[in-house]
Amino acid sequence: MLRRILALGFACAAASSFGQLLTDIDPNWKEVDAPPPPAVRTQGLIPLETSASIALRFGVDPASVSVGADGVVRYVVVASSASGTVNAMYEGLRCNTAEVKVYARHNPDSGWVPVRGAEWQPLQDRPNSRHSLVVARTGACMGRGISGTASDIVRALRSPAEARFDRR
Structure with missing residues (x-):
């Protein structure tokens, strides 16, 4: 009986989430x-743990994090x-559609170059x-929603994995 109640609860939650996703x-x-x-x-970058590249280290500038009106x-x-080579990307995340856009790339020789x-x-x-x-999963997004304000996102990115979404 308990299994049926739990299964029904999970099914309702999944249907509700899917419906919410469609309206979001x-x-x-x-x-x-x-x-x-x-x-x-x-200096002061928040390190990102990526397994994609051993040759590169990635970090987010906490002062650059913002949440737009959009x-x-x-x-x-x-x-x-x-x-010692340093490059940077100015990116945007849409949590509700799980998409990313690179607005500009920076390299030491040319500075910021907009991505056409x-x-x-x-x-x-x-x-x-x-x-x-990694940015989306460890701080910027919670499911298909934004994790909160820019300071909430920075705090989540800095937090250990097990404490990221503890809002106490």
Whole structure:
């Protein structure tokens, strides 16, 4: 009997979540103009644990994290190599659609360069940028919603995995 009650509860929750997901995706959604990328900082970054690259270390600049009026979480992620080369990307996440967009790339020679024709890409389809998925899963998104304010996201990114969504 208990198994049936639990199964029914899980089924109702899943159906409710799916219905909520469908209503959360607004067909009239419009992206606001992204603010220009901030200066690249290499100090005080929040490290990201990615298994995609042994040669690169990734970190998010906590001062760059913002949540736009359009529901996009924007941030700068810095990639540094063992040789000392530093590159950065100014990205946006849409938690409700599980998509990411790169607005600009920074390299030491040219500074910030806007990405021409940047499009929203599914998070799962970017094998060379697992860092975006890590940002989404470890701080920016909670399911298909934003984890809260920019400071909530920074706090979650800094927290140990087992304490990330403890709101006490």
